[in-house]
Amino acid sequence: MILATRPKTHAEPAAGLAVEHATVTYRNGLTALHDASFTIPTGTITALVGVNGSGKSTLFKAIMGFVPTSSGSIRVLGMGVPEALKRNLVAYVPQSEDVDWNFPVLVEDVVMMGRYGKMNFLRMAKPADHAAVAEALERVGMADLRQRQIGELSGGQKKRVFLARALAQDGRVILLDEPFTGVDVKTEESIIALLRELRDEGRVMLVSTHNLGSVPEFCDRAVLLKRTVLAAGRTRDVFTRDNLEAAFGGVLRQFDMATLGPEGQKACSIISDDERPFVVYDAPGEPLAPTDPR
Numbered sequence: 001m002i003l004a005t006r007p008k009t010h011a012e013p014a015a016g017l018a019v020e021h022a023t024v025t026y027r028n029g030l031t032a033l034h035d036a037s038f039t040i041p042t043g044t045i046t047a048l049v050g051v052n053g054s055g056k057s058t059l060f061k062a063i064m065g066f067v068p069t070s071s072g073s074i075r076v077l078g079m080g081v082p083e084a085l086k087r088n089l090v091a092y093v094p095q096s097e098d099v100d101w102n103f104p105v106l107v108e109d110v111v112m113m114g115r116y117g118k119m120n121f122l123r124m125a126k127p128a129d130h131a132a133v134a135e136a137l138e139r140v141g142m143a144d145l146r147q148r149q150i151g152e153l154s155g156g157q158k159k160r161v162f163l164a165r166a167l168a169q170d171g172r173v174i175l176l177d178e179p180f181t182g183v184d185v186k187t188e189e190s191i192i193a194l195l196r197e198l199r200d201e202g203r204v205m206l207v208s209t210h211n212l213g214s215v216p217e218f219c220d221r222a223v224l225l226k227r228t229v230l231a232a233g234r235t236r237d238v239f240t241r242d243n244l245e246a247a248f249g250g251v252l253r254q255f256d257m258a259t260l261g262p263e264g265q266k267a268c269s270i271i272s273d274d275e276r277p278f279v280v281y282d283a284p285g286e287p288l289a290p291t292d293p294r
């Protein structure tokens, strides 16, 4: 007798972050984000890029529940934003300018804030909270400075404190707002190394950055914003000449062949403070063909 067998169904794992047709309109009537859609799998580092005013911070605010979407949806690990926030799944590493550095608080106190969501209303830290803070500070190389006032830190150290707060929170989706602004190359490298570790732990990192030069180096994926999502997906499919020109208004500049990228791809740069050459693709996945330098 032949028994009919049902095909096995494998449930699709929930995306790390799924934004579907999201629109955000501020109270003054300005629509900062219109019909934005993209999906990010878990275990990835995604760059969020676009010119000033393209809606990067607005998207972050929507993911953190600070501003509502007037239509569309945002799902974090398969959950709506309120549920994800209740479970402390979303961590935020702010831009330095958004922090009051004169506020008299110690480095370890800032990192402990990452534990607040796990404490009761009295906010009495338990041994597990102190252990998480110590581990997070160790991981970002700031254990020695844990008793320092935050106002007495360098730019790179400030970034690392807020990264440690996100680690202490154990955020599964970590939003980083311009993490490389005002940090030296060594600190940038150590932040990138940490982001790679976090990726390997299955977290989602969404990194808003103007440093386009570093995006193809360390971001698996990219989202190009211009009040909506112009392109999203693997960096090599998104960082095409046409997409970048659409996002940045034709300010791509070709380097001469002396600054060729790896494997002979032509490297280009956006005119900005970030002058590093980076690989631009001619078509999705196809690097620009090298041309004769003479």
Ligand SMILES: Nc1ncnc2c1ncn2[C@@H]1O[C@H](COP(=O)(O)OP(=O)(O)OP(=O)(O)O)[C@@H](O)[C@H]1O
Residues within 6 Å of the ligand: 026, 027, 028, 030, 031, 032, 050, 051, 052, 053, 054, 055, 056, 057, 058, 059
């Ligand atoms: N609270 C607000 N009320 C009204 N409009 C706002 C508000 N916050 C931002 N905007 C506007 O929304 C648009 C998108 O701003 P947003 O801050 O999201 O851009 P951004 O890409 O993060 O820019 P930047 O790179 O300069 O940080 C801008 O036109 C901005 O002026």
